[in-house]
Amino acid sequence: MLSFKCKCPHCHNEANHNITAIAYYKKIDDKTDSVYTLIKCCKCNEPFIAIFNLPTKERVEAQKNVETREYRRIFTREYITYPEPKQPPTHESYPDKINSLIKEIEKVGEPFAKISFIRSALEFALIDIGIKSDKDSLFDAIQKAYEKRLITAQLADWAHIVRKFGNKAIHEIEATESEAQEAYDFLKLFLKLIYEIPAVIRKYSNPASSGNKEE
Numbered sequence: 001m002l003s004f005k006c007k008c009p010h011c012h013n014e015a016n017h018n019i020t021a022i023a024y025y026k027k028i029d030d031k032t033d034s035v036y037t038l039i040k041c042c043k044c045n046e047p048f049i050a051i052f053n054l055p056t057k058e059r060v061e062a063q064k065n066v067e068t069r070e071y072r073r074i075f076t077r078e079y080i081t082y083p084e085p086k087q088p089p090t091h092e093s094y095p096d097k098i099n100s101l102i103k104e105i106e107k108v109g110e111p112f113a114k115i116s117f118i119r120s121a122l123e124f125a126l127i128d129i130g131i132k133s134d135k136d137s138l139f140d141a142i143q144k145a146y147e148k149r150l151i152t153a154q155l156a157d158w159a160h161i162v163r164k165f166g167n168k169a170i171h172e173i174e175a176t177e178s179e180a181q182e183a184y185d186f187l188k189l190f191l192k193l194i195y196e197i198p199a200v201i202r203k204y205s206n207p208a209s210s211g212n213k214e215e
């Protein structure tokens with residue numbers, strides 16, 4: 001089966017994904033053709049379409065024999081995917097370093113590498129909001145965040161689960177896809193709670209914007 005190296009717009013995994021169907025369409029421009037390929041991600045199994053534009057002459061030549069190198073050249077052309085890749089969940093209220101880490105998390109495929117970046121983002125956020133000092137372990141910092149009512153007991157429990165995934169990933173270079181997904185879901189929720197929500201509250205609790213007296 002033909003495969004094509006590209007980034008899956010669903011899970012962002014860059015790999016050789018399987019081309020499951022190919023269709024040829026002539027564009028309005030009489031010198032250029034589009035080749036539409038239906039691709040199935042080798043990681044998340046979701047389908048997407050990659051569209052290649054190439055000169056009609058080249059397409060006709062390539063299509064004469066699908067076993068040739070000329071044919072495979074179609075897939076070295078510039079392409080767009082449908083759907084377009086999702087935007088990484090960065091946010092203007094997050095520190096730049098967190099946003100950079102999120103972009104890295106989106107890029108890496110290996111679950112242990114993903115979890116290592118997630119752990120770094122979590123640690124950085126805890127330091128940034130003044131919860132974690134140099135002598136605090138991540139365990140201490142999570143407890144402090146709970147004691148200061150920044151997170152609920154439930155979220156603290158979840159944080160400890162994710163912390164253990166992080167330890168395993170860093171020390172044993174071992175992690176599963178579902179651990180990486182869970183850790184990432186936790187991080188996204190955590191960042192919303194400590195950066196995004198306070199930013200919204202600050203916006204509306206600005207004295208200039210609220211004229212109501214306490215009743």
Ligand SMILES: [Zn+2]
Nearest residue numbers: 008011041044
């Ligand atoms: Zn995928």
